[in-house]
Amino acid sequence: MNSAISKKRRVKTAVLNVLVYICAGIMCLMLTGIIGYILVRGIPHITFGLLTSKPSLINDTAGILPNILNTLYIIIMTLAAVLPIGVGAAVYLNEYATNKRIVRIIELAAETLSGIPSIIYGLAGMLIFVQFFSLGTSLIAGALTLAVMTLPTIIKTTQESLKTVPNGYREGALGLGAGKWHMIRTTVLPSAIDGIVTGCILSIGRIVGESAALLFTAGMANEILGIGESVMPGKAGSTLTVALYMYAKERGEFDTAFSIAAILLILTLIINLAAKLAAKKLRRKEN
Template identity: 70%
Template sequence: MTDTISKARKIKDTILKLMMVLSAGLICSLLLGLIGYILYRGIPHISWMLVSTKPSLLCGTVGILPNILNTLYIIIITLVIVLPLGVGAAIYLNEYAKNKKLVRVIELATETLAGIPSIIYGLVGMLLFVQFFSLGTSLMAGSLTLAIMTLPTIIRTTQESLKTVPKAYREGSLGLGAGKWYMIRTVVIPCVIDGIVTGCILSVGRVVGESAALLFTAGMANELLSVPEAVQAGNAGSTLTVAMYVYAKERGQFDVAFAVAAILLVLTFLINMLAKIAAVRLKQKRG
């Protein structure tokens, strides 16, 4: 009887392991296939003229330099706004807040906000930042909209990371005479750098891939803007995702759209790698 049960369990374990391996293989195959197809279609159409000029209907040229710069501007402005707010809110909720019921309500609210479609954020951003605050269709309005959209992600990832820090670390630091903020700054935050970086990467991925919200707030202009101009109200600009939508949907230039998609993949990979390197450097500095 024992041998029969043991054989049945071995068969069941083998089937489950096989299913998990097949599932992992299928997911990896889909991911690699998608990336490979985009690179295969896009890389042959990437040229220096494409990435170093702006589009001109009079000359009949296609350039995405303004879109690349606008994407970088929006990423930087959004992170500058959302990282202090998100990390600060997570620290307050986990370390300072005494009303646990209120904390649970806020956690539920952030989880709900994280699931709202981006088109809703675009409409809210248009009504709030573009019209009410008179920022106009601009990169600043788009960045503020994306900051609100990515704030729940930063809060939840940082908060869950803070919960993994053992209480003994906090108690030991406080027992040695450290103040609460000094303890958080020197003991807790270095332990959750990975969680903060994870939230940053997820936010960058959503910012880079966003188009619906930016159509309502950042606009579709293709002018080259400097850094001071990018943060001024009224200076609109289209990102790479908006440009890809225009080339694929409105102009039917699928070769250019695939080239933009390939550049987006490379840009996202580089930003994620820089974030990982920054996290390692911060850990080494703290250590």
């Protein structure tokens, strides 16, 4: 069989095969390299003190508690802002809109939003939320900016999930005399909950990893903020990513930077795992 193929063809095939395997190998090596390097350099510097204090110039100690809290605050505020809008938009697209052109326009807008780079969001957020709505450089301005940024994700995952809700559910609810809103609230949305959860997980992943959009909206402060304070205008604070950037680029404190990187990496792993589980559940329902 092989003798029918000329030597030149055989060599070419072999070379291409090897290249394909090398490239796949590169991906795995790169990932293990990155994870290994960051954990080895970061984990030893993660101490109890680092996690539970704010940076102190007097004692010359590092602390990332403010950044951890800020990241949490921003996640919660962003989701609180984006979820109703995103789910609502998806419901409109899937359940209400009858005009194909309107659907297309909204979907195009969502696609456009997902293509805008985060530095542009940062700038637009600064112009719109920080200056125009005079929220000042604050966590709330950062969260609103990220809400716009994550909107396409929520719309898309919710929409996909809504599409898997069998039409029989809708017909059944309507046939029993439910109004459309009643039907959506009691039948459609509960059946689409896993898509919404997936959207949340993906959004959290983006929020945790985001830095450029927050630099000029949420600021670089390292103070510990209470829950009440965090939603006030003018209360700035840096998330873990922004803090990592400041430690690495501006101050050259690489030990702290690497311990933040290690924390971020672990968070990324967890979020990825959660997203996979949620997606698996979603797929099981589709079949």
